[in-house]
Amino acid sequence: MKKDGLKIEPKILKGTRDFTPMDMAKRNLVMDKIRRIFERFGYDAIETPIICPADTILGKYGDEGDRMTYNFDDAGGRRLALPFDLTVPFARFFAANYRELPLPFKRYQIQRVWRAEKPQKGRLREFYQCDIDIIGTKNLIAESEIAKVIVNVFKELGIDFTIKVNSRRLLNAVLRDLGVEDGKVVDVVRVIDKILKIGEEAVVQELSDLGVVDAKSILNLLKPEKDFAVTLEKFGKYDTGEVRDFFRNCEQLGIIEFLEFDPSLARGLDYYTGIIYEVVSKDCGFGTICAGGRYDDLCGLFCDEDFSGVGVAFGFERVMLLLEELGAFDEIQLNSKVLVTLFDEESISDSLSIYSDLIEAGINTEIYFEPVKLGKQIKYADKKRIPFVVIRGSEERDKDEVAIKFMTSGKQKVIPRSQLTTYLLNYYESKE
Amino acid sequence: MQKRGRLQEPSLGFLEGLGLQFKPNGSKLIDSCLNADVEILYVRNSDIPQYVKYGVADFGIVGENVLAEKKSRLKVVEKLGFGKCSLVIAVPKGSGVKDVRDLGEERIATSYLNILKSYLMKEGVSASIVEINGSVEICPFLNLSDAVCDITQTGRTLVENGLEVVAGVMDSEAVLVCSPFLNKEVVDCDFINLLKPKL
Numbered sequence: 001m002k003k004d005g006l007k008i009e010p011k012i013l014k015g016t017r018d019f020t021p022m023d024m025a026k027r028n029l030v031m032d033k034i035r036r037i038f039e040r041f042g043y044d045a046i047e048t049p050i051i052c053p054a055d056t057i058l059g060k061y062g063d064e065g066d067r068m069t070y071n072f073d074d075a076g077g078r079r080l081a082l083p084f085d086l087t088v089p090f091a092r093f094f095a096a097n098y099r100e101l102p103l104p105f106k107r108y109q110i111q112r113v114w115r116a117e118k119p120q121k122g123r124l125r126e127f128y129q130c131d132i133d134i135i136g137t138k139n140l141i142a143e144s145e146i147a148k149v150i151v152n153v154f155k156e157l158g159i160d161f162t163i164k165v166n167s168r169r170l171l172n173a174v175l176r177d178l179g180v181e182d183g184k185v186v187d188v189v190r191v192i193d194k195i196l197k198i199g200e201e202a203v204v205q206e207l208s209d210l211g212v213v214d215a216k217s218i219l220n221l222l223k224p225e226k227d228f229a230v231t232l233e234k235f236g237k238y239d240t241g242e243v244r245d246f247f248r249n250c251e252q253l254g255i256i257e258f259l260e261f262d263p264s265l266a267r268g269l270d271y272y273t274g275i276i277y278e279v280v281s282k283d284c285g286f287g288t289i290c291a292g293g294r295y296d297d298l299c300g301l302f303c304d305e306d307f308s309g310v311g312v313a314f315g316f317e318r319v320m321l322l323l324e325e326l327g328a329f330d331e332i333q334l335n336s337k338v339l340v341t342l343f344d345e346e347s348i349s350d351s352l353s354i355y356s357d358l359i360e361a362g363i364n365t366e367i368y369f370e371p372v373k374l375g376k377q378i379k380y381a382d383k384k385r386i387p388f389v390v391i392r393g394s395e396e397r398d399k400d401e402v403a404i405k406f407m408t409s410g411k412q413k414v415i416p417r418s419q420l421t422t423y424l425l426n427y428y429e430s431k432e
Numbered sequence: 433m434q435k436r437g438r439l440q441e442p443s444l445g446f447l448e449g450l451g452l453q454f455k456p457n458g459s460k461l462i463d464s465c466l467n468a469d470v471e472i473l474y475v476r477n478s479d480i481p482q483y484v485k486y487g488v489a490d491f492g493i494v495g496e497n498v499l500a501e502k503k504s505r506l507k508v509v510e511k512l513g514f515g516k517c518s519l520v521i522a523v524p525k526g527s528g529v530k531d532v533r534d535l536g537e538e539r540i541a542t543s544y545l546n547i548l549k550s551y552l553m554k555e556g557v558s559a560s561i562v563e564i565n566g567s568v569e570i571c572p573f574l575n576l577s578d579a580v581c582d583i584t585q586t587g588r589t590l591v592e593n594g595l596e597v598v599a600g601v602m603d604s605e606a607v608l609v610c611s612p613f614l615n616k617e618v619v620d621c622d623f624i625n626l627l628k629p630k631l
Contacts, residue, residue: 416575422562428549428561430558
């Protein structure tokens with residue numbers, strides 16, 4: 001307590017946020033669903049430190065990435081950095097531990113990351129990412145599995161989506177064949193990647209600026225056609241085996257309807273080498289909600305061994321915004337299902353025993369702490385969105401009954417005390 | 433087909449109608465057809481969807497109510513026109529309940545947990561479900577439930593127990609279902625030939 005009575009302003013940093021119990025109920029609901037799907041496919045969780053030696057984080061994302069990485073000196077004069085994403089900390093973790101880990105190694109990681117950039121809507125300085133990666137195999141079954149995980153996650157979340165797929169290998173081969181110099185392929189890919197953001201014309205202009213001779217015909221070739229087979233046909237003279245095999249696997253996995261082969265998909269980052277994915281929501285305006293692909297030698301920064309991997313990152317915060325918009329949280333509740341009230345001083349022991357029974361039966365229950373007016377206790381239940389309020393007054397005690405007040409309908413029902421636990425356990429909540 | 437119960441006799445009748453001949457069934461659980469390469473498995477009514485789903489039986493004769501309760505996605509080859517009944521919700525006479533919507537937060541006893549749940553979901557009614565395996569109609573009398581959801585053919589049992597119907601949940605009859613593993617090309621038996629045009 002400050003003696004002079006001056007209080008500290010309860011502020012937080014711009015670009016960070018507090019999460020209220022209601023926020024957390026929503027976030028946990030979504031995170032649990034995502035986590036359960038990851039685990040169904042045999043991914044195990046890891047976590048990596050928040051504060052890291054700066055040299056394990058900086059220098060991995062290009063100049064712009066470095067500028068957006070939080071880094072500072074600690075009291076001991078060490079240069080520290082906060083993770084910019086989960087990929088680099090994972091590469092470091094893997095390089096440090098691969099000798100002991102099962103190979104191929106599959107992990108999921110759900111953690112906060114930090115970006116020192118100007119905050120915008122849906123883009124904070126501190127936010128969560130959810131990553132899965134498979135490292136240590138080059139087989140396309142891994143790519144296919146990742147696609148299946150994506151499908152299961154978004155189906156579970158009730159989001160309508162398309163997975164756009166391309167092969168970076170194919171894209172590179174096409175660009176080289178069409179006369180783009182080796183040294184410029186990366187730059188050209190970066191420009192093509194902006195096609196949805198800046199439009200076709202602007203892309204053609206930027207490509208011409210890069211010295212690409214026939215930018216228009218490149219874009220025409222890369223444009224996806226009505227269906228997979230027709231699109232693929234356009235690339236008859238190139239090696240499309242990777243794309244074919246991937247789609248064949250996906251057909252076996254029953255997810256082909258969610259895929260779209262888009263030869264213009266580029267994913268800007270240099271480190272992709274094979275199949276790349278980008279998931280877009282069909283409810284427009286939300287952009288990419290998940291993306292990733294095959295990369296070779298991501299760990300090369302940290303060890304001599306050569307490991308190939310494939311992985312995707314789910315844009316958790318965007319998914320949350322999208323679900324909010326879709327009304328997925330309209331009926332969300334906090335943790336308590338039942339409030340046991342205290343009718344008066346005499347009923348306290350009865351209420352305690354009811355409360356204890358419900359807890360032991362595994363029902364999320366709380367007891368009110370003061371035998372105050374019932375109205376005040378019910379108001380508390382209302383504020384916490386507790387659906388059931390249990391009342392045991394003198395009348396109920398005499399008949400060995402309990403009254404249940406239903407907060408959503410306002411109805412009240414009296415049942416034998418002996419049936420209370422089963423009544424609540426077997427309560428079927430219909431959600432229209 | 434059903435080992436014992438109201439569907440067994442008409443089920444045999446259906447097979448005989450197709451020209452298949454069987455000895456009168458004793459206590460055997462597997463019975464061979466006398467004039468074709470067909471065997472009958474006599475099992476518990478509620479297990480029939482499982483036997484067919486696992487491909488242990490190629491076909492099953494079972495009530496639609498059982499299929500719905502087991503959330504079965506088996507292909508229905510044909511509706512058989514017998515074993516007709518209804519699954520209804522009934523309440524004690526004079527309870528004042530007029531409609532399923534009046535049953536919100538009440539206790540409903542049933543042997544058909546899944547069907548009842550999806551019906552309540554459809555109707556937007558939340559309730560506590562008391563799962564009982566038989567003689568469900570006695571529950572309101574014992575103050576174990578406020579309503580029942582049960583099978584009825586004539587409605588007599590309900591009336592005898594002082595209950596009246598407030599809602600129909602589903603109508604049911606016996607159907608012929610076939611296994612998802614049934615391979616029409618390699619399995620060659622008379623039964624399939626008989627049914628081929630219907631598959």
